[in-house]
Amino acid sequence: MKLPLLLTTALLALVVTGCSPKEEAASPAGPAAAAGPRTIELTANDSMKYNMNSISLAVGEEVRLSLINIGSMPKQAMAHNIVVLKAGSDSAAFATTAAAAIATDYIPASLAGEVIAHTKMLGPKQTDSIIVKFTEPGEYPFLCSFPAHYQVGMKGVITVR
Template sequence: MNHRRTLLKAASAALLAAAAGVRAHGDAEHAQHAQHAPAPKEQHDWGVAGDAQAVARTIEVRMGDDMRFTPARIDLRLGETVRFVAVNDGRLMHEFVIGTRRSNEAHAAMMLKAPGMEHDEPYMAHVPPGRRGEIVWRFNRAGQFEFACLIAGHYQAGMVGAIHVRA
């Protein structure tokens, strides 16, 4: 019995030591790679995070407590990289989130269930009252997309705008 316990303790200690060594190696090596390699940009149905140096134009979008965006429709060209400046003119927190109707509806439903959920993606800006947020986005797919405020209840109140990307 003592032999079995000793063997079990030795095996456990060996596994812990090996795991610590792998973790230490991984952290240093991955940190070094992270300093030199840009993070890959994730392709979405509505495009990809843009490069600030490639911005073709800047579009200011104003958000208010009337649950509306101004402008409510934006027309773009396929391949265009845009800097969106989302300005919150209201007293409530608002968001500017780019997506498809389906993705925004799903996200809005999730926010109703978990209104305090924190999240951050390159296609969204959380904008406190009286502040502004920016998104740089490249529209590399043609189609009909949306920008919306997905704060619980805002999307359902009509806080959504249209993006039309033509080929």
């Protein structure tokens, strides 16, 4: 008689404590720190186009630019990247020089000072991201530095206000 009473009491105690609401621990960094930078997803395809050619940001905004190569052609023939240049840079001259920079994945060492950030050169179905913070207003060109991609329109502008 005592065993069923003991089991019933233990089961009741488990049910009562298991159904009580959990206390959530407060995050020491707060919700703003957990959010991180805003992500902007760009896709690149075998038609040598990004899905967008214009991005607007606020001064001081940190952003994650994520590139996904949605194409299917092999990397040797149709690789893609994102290269973000300093405001006022000559993106056409950069692209022309980049075409000969095979050894450095089409990022010319002679113009490295013009580059704010760049992703890796991506083959089909690959993804890479860069995090950039723009502290000055201006128009920052971005482009794909794989040979001929800039010339057929794989470029855009990040406007920071």
